[in-house]
Amino acid sequence: MKPKNFMAGGEEASRPASARRAPSEKRVRIKVVGVGGAGVNAIDRLVEDGFDQVGLLALNTDAQALANCMVADKLQIGERITHGLGAGGDPDVGRQAALEDAEAIADAVRGYDLLFLAAGLGGGTGTGASAVVARTARDQGTLVLALVTLPFSHEGAYRDRVARGGLLALQDAADAVICIPNDKLYDLAGADASVQQGFAPTDAFLSGGVRKIWRMLGTTGLINIDFADLRAVLKRRGGETLVGFGDGEGPDKVEKALESALASPLLNDSETLQRAECALVAVTHGSDFKMAQFRELMKRVSEKFGPQTACKQGPIVDENFQDRISLLIVASTGKSVLPASGRAGARVADGEIQTSTLNPSSVSVPFTGKGKIRQGVLNLNEVFRGSFEGAERTVVDGEDLDLPTFIRRKIQLRQR
């Protein structure tokens, strides 16, 4: 087995080139940042689980909350604005606080390949500061994967609006955003769960996701899945990201793993899965895992995807996994369900959240204007290149800028 390396090395100033893999033992450098109250709680869970292979950072405006958290690495932002008292539910304060300490944030997230950002949207710090943190990290060449929750429906329309605004800003700033409505988590915890238990699945989800991706990247599989593959799936797709994982043990381990992976609140959306453009399926198993079982598993997973999904599979052998498998699925769609900026009159400039222009109905319900609605989705390969035919393409961050922006941003037009 060839020695494996995911990252070209620290001296490489910018993004890792997958083509250049020097044989060294460098691991992918991962940092997990919890932003705001809910985010910090989530990474506290990682500490509780004894997961110390990655860098953890708690980031909040609220000094009191930070003092109570177990993470060693803490960063209090916006001292001058909030005097350490939190953002008071105002995302603008959260954003200003992050901008004020932009340098400290930049220092804290410097030098990592992958950054997990955990936050609860709907409040002040998590909603406002997340986009700033994500952008800061992305500007330094870090792949940013954000895991955020949306407020419970009983928290009211205002918080929902604030959260949606924050989500738009974050989608703009991060490479991929995985968004879990708290209502779904509540369903998962069951009606009898205490309030505290109701939040536990979020924390468990984050903790589990980080560890599984860490394992996928850190182990040499029979077919390699590496950082470049993960980047390819997540990188600025502009669509939805679905993540699910599950474990299975015993004779029907395949069945169990599949069931729990697909039942995961972020993956039980079969319609979205059908639309997925690309997917990564990593299976960690022991040496006793049979080829027939593997094929069966992959067949079952593939069925869930649509015909156009490019699926990358990676069996990973881990001797600790005798008669046990662990399954991780990361999929990404090309189409965005949430409106891109510009639709419904919402503009998201620089992580700024314009709650006034965003009403909740325009987010979930498709645009209902006068005239015929034409979805701005064309087959990108056939788009008329006009005078740019034959000219050198202008490609920035993997996007072909010669193609009309409104198509890439999925902005709907009213008529033809």
Add this chain to the structure above:
Amino acid sequence: MSLVNAILKRNRSDFLVGLDIGTSSIKLAIGETCPDGSLSMVGSHVVESQGISKGEVQNQERACEAIARAFTETENNLGIGIEVVELAITGSHIASGTYTGHANVQSEEGEVAEADVRAAMDSASSCAQLGGDRAMIHTMRCTFELDGGPPLTNPVGHIGGTLKAEVHCIHGQATRIQNLSHCLCEKIGANVEIGNSVFSGFASALAVLEPEDKLGAIVIDLGGGITEYAVYLRGMLRQSGTLGVGGGHLVNDLMVGLGIRQRRRAEKLLQKAGGVMVEPGDRDKEVSFASQEFLGDREKVYYLEDIQRILHARMHETLRILRDRIFARNANDLNGATVFLTGGCSHLKGMTTLAQSVFDMHAKQGIPGGFEGQEEHLRKPEMATAVGLVKYAHVQRQYESKRAGPWWNRMWRAVSG
């Protein structure tokens, strides 16, 4: 040739000619140095461009044809002969960087001489480590430091041991830079010499910025095929670059979005109804546009909102990319800076408002200035590059004549040499 022309031709090299070969038009600006040393603009000419894509030659034959036409028309209109031109260079291959280097002060007393400054700057620009196919276009001094002291703009005459220089270098791919000059010299066969080759974005900045603006300014030249930008901080050029997106993309987006087949029509629509902000009040407004179909004219109706959405998406994206690039390097020093928009696309309705919201700074159109003369059509944002080229050459000449000293010195050198 008329007698007037013949007389003028004698002094033809006194004219400074700026030649901006753009994607949609070729622009010439002509100036001359007044007896008192100031710059006076005497004329300009604009012709439609051909064979240029994203600021670079794509079809040599057609490009040469257009350039030759521009020369002939200008010479005839203004009655001058063009001998030396200052050429604007652009293209997506152009990149820039700021580098530092050191040199030991050579004199025994430790007084910094011009040679030490050169040495330090050379050491700095060599840090750029250009590959074999890349050529330096500009090396511009930023700041100097003597033995870690405060920053100096001109260290000559100061005392110290080690001189640290910071320079801003703009470089490009050698073959692609030569393409244009090759077109000019070889193909056209015109008796034209290229004076200075200047990066377009830098030229535009020279044209529109007053000295006090240079304390903090972002100049964005939104051209037909390519956008250039230059960032000035504390009087020095700190960052520059290009993005291969321009007005042609707006036209193309309209064609795709509204199903317009002829390019001219889309261009007209852009001029007539182009706005980059989605105005809530324009929500139900319609734009009717006569189109020539098979059987007579037919009115086509577009929603103004659609046009605005398409254009907003494009310009918002373009400015965001520039903003991200600029803020990634100079975010902390841009407080109170102004965004200057030049180039044809700066005329689009709502452009300054959009720039203001994206950059969160004051934004305005950049109007070429700092010269005399009645040439009002030169005081337009799209003429910035051409005017900047003339200004560049003017400053260069003044610098050279200052170095050469007064006429008796030159005479003495000529006689004794």
